Amino acid sequence: MSSDILANLKQAILDYDPDAAAEWATKGVEQGINPAEMLAAMTDAIRRIGDGFNCGDLFLPDLVGGADAMGAATPIIQEEVRRLGAKTDSTGTVVIGTVFGDIHTIGKTMVATLLQAEGFIVHDVGINVTADEFIESVRTHNPDILAMSALMTMTATEQRKVIERLKDEGLRDSVKIMVGGGALTQEFADSIGADGYDPTAPGAAKLARRLLGR
Numbered sequence: 496m497s498s499d500i501l502a503n504l505k506q507a508i509l510d511y512d513p514d515a516a517a518e519w520a521t522k523g524v525e526q527g528i529n530p531a532e533m534l535a536a537m538t539d540a541i542r543r544i545g546d547g548f549n550c551g552d553l554f555l556p557d558l559v560g561g562a563d564a565m566g567a568a569t570p571i572i573q574e575e576v577r578r579l580g581a582k583t584d585s586t587g588t589v590v591i592g593t594v595f596g597d598i599h600t601i602g603k604t605m606v607a608t609l610l611q612a613e614g615f616i617v618h619d620v621g622i623n624v625t626a627d628e629f630i631e632s633v634r635t636h637n638p639d640i641l642a643m644s645a646l647m648t649m650t651a652t653e654q655r656k657v658i659e660r661l662k663d664e665g666l667r668d669s670v671k672i673m674v675g676g677g678a679l680t681q682e683f684a685d686s687i688g689a690d691g692y693d694p695t696a697p698g699a700a701k702l703a704r705r706l707l708g709r
């Protein structure tokens with residue numbers, strides 16, 4: 496039964512069908528399917544669409560269609576994570592955003608969702624976030640971790656800029672920095688002086704705990 500729901504959820508993304516995606520996510524929640532499994536099923540689908548785009552079989556409207564379908568299902572899963580993760584003690588505080596010039600939101604939102612599932616208080620500052628805005632959020636929320644997502648080769652370098660700005664402002668040592676997103680590698684993360692990198696959302700949540708020794 497649960498594998499049927501996961502398969503249908505995945506198919507809804509591949510069909511660019513937001514109504515079906517929302518319906519199957521709701522059924523998944525009702526049946527108690529692990530939110531991480533639902534997110535993973537949808538990730539498989541959007542990556543397949545991305546592969547099609549890469550080899551020229553699919554086009555930008557296909558990316559938009561898949562992303563819209565994911566956008567319809569994700570809040571339903573997020574709400575369930577919030578409900579399940581209403582823990583009394585928070586694990587820590589995270590500010591997360593997608594860097595300037597980059598409007599990809601899906602992976603960042605997944606990481607935010609799974610951080611919440613791990614008991615973190617998450618301030619999601621959105622997409623296309625400038626270095627100034629990241630600095631401002633660090634000042635406002637005083638997080639344990641700043642998490643940045645970048646999906647494009649060109650925007651990955653924004654993460655370096657934010658880290659340099661944090662140093663200039665004397666804030667670098669007050670916060671752990673983790674980076675991720677399709678355009679990144681561990682080598683790149685090391686080269687910009689991030690404290691951690693992980694290629695997956697579940698791995699990001701574990702990394703966050705590790706960085707804080709919790």
Ligand code: B12
Nearest residue numbers: 545562597598599600601602644647648675676677696699
């Ligand atoms: C969907 C999509 C879009 C949608 C985004 C919709 C949305 N609301 O997010 C739309 C259609 C808007 C879009 C636009 C563009 N896109 Co686009 N897009 C994609 C696509 C197909 C999927 C991205 C995605 O959501 N993946 C699924 C998520 C779950 O994966 P993820 O983001 O990598 O996140 C995972 C991990 O990386 C990690 N993670 C993510 N963030 C973080 C953060 C931390 C701290 C950690 C630890 C981990 C972590 O956890 C996540 C879950 O496992 C990718 C191809 C691909 N294979 O990725 C191209 C892709 C990213 N896009 C690309 C391009 C070029 C563009 C456009 C320039 C296209 C155009 N010509 O206009 C524009 C750019 C607009 C902009 N300024 O940002 C390129 C980038 C190439 C590059 N390397 O530079 C890609 C790789 C496609 C390609 N092969 O050409 N895109």
